[in-house]
Amino acid sequence: MTRYDVSSVKSFFLAGEPLDESTASWLTQHLGVPILDHYWQTESGWPILSHTPKFNHKPHKQGSPGYPMYGYEAHVINEETGDPCQAGEKGLLAIKAPLPPGCLTTVWRNDERFISSYFGLFNGQQYSTSDYAVTDEEGYFYILGRTDDVINVAGHRIGTQEIEEAISTHPEMAECAVVGIQDELKGELPIAFCVLKDQTQIETTENRFRIEQQVIGAVVKSLGGIARPAAIYFPQALPKTRSGKILRRSIRALAENQPTGDMSTLDNPSAIDAIKQAMKDY
8 A cells, every 4th residue: 555645545445344453453554544344235235334424423433334324223132032132242133124225125036035034033023134243332333243154162152253353363364264164072163264464474384383373362362262263274365255255155165075065256266276275284
C-alpha cells in the first residue's frame, strides 16, 4: 500500500471472510480509514449486520460486523430452548420472521424444503442463519462460525473460527484456517493451516518449532488447552472461492484423505496442491 496514494480513500468495506480484530487494526493503521466489516448471506441478498457511519447510529468497533440493519430483528438465541442469550453467551444467530424485502422467499418448486431448512427449529417463528454468534454489552454482534464448523473435542464444543481468531494474533500470520478431523479418542481434533507473511520463517526446523509453539500458546491463552491444535501445517496458500471464502470443507476432506467434492467455485486450484504439500512436509 505504500506504493500508492490512498489519501482519497474514505472507507474500506470488506466481504467474504470474517475480519479478525488484529487484521482490522493493521489495515486501519496503514490506510488511516475505518475498516467496515459486515455480515450477510446469499439468502438475505443484502447485509444483515453492518455499520452505518453515515447515520452515526453507533461508533465503529473493530472485529465486529456491526449491529442489525434496518428491517432485520436479529438476535442470538439458545438453539435448544429458543430463549434469548445474554451478552457474552454463545448461541445461534436468528432473525424473527418475517424477513425484510430482498431476502429469499422460497426454494424453487420446493416450499417444504425452504421451511424445513430455514424455519424448522422454532415453529416457523425464527429464521436460522446456521451461524453461531455472541453479542457484547453494547449490542454489537460477533460471528463465531457455521454450526457445522463447531467441533466436539472430548465433549467440549469449540468454534473453529474462535481458534482462528486466536491464531491470527500472531504477528507473522497472514491468514489461517482451522478444521476438525475425526479422532477415536476425543471425537474430533482441531488442526490448523497457517499461511505466514514470510514463508522463509519456517525454513529451519528451529524456527518452525518456535512459531508452532507460539501459535499453540496463543490458542491456549485465549481458549484453554482443550482448543490446542493437534497439528499445524504451513501451506503457501489456502483454497478459496472467487468471492474470497476459504473452502474449509475441501481442506477438511484433504486432511482426512477424502474426496474434496464439488470444486467448481475454486479460484486458485494450485492451493489444493499447496495443502497436500504442507501435510506431506509435516
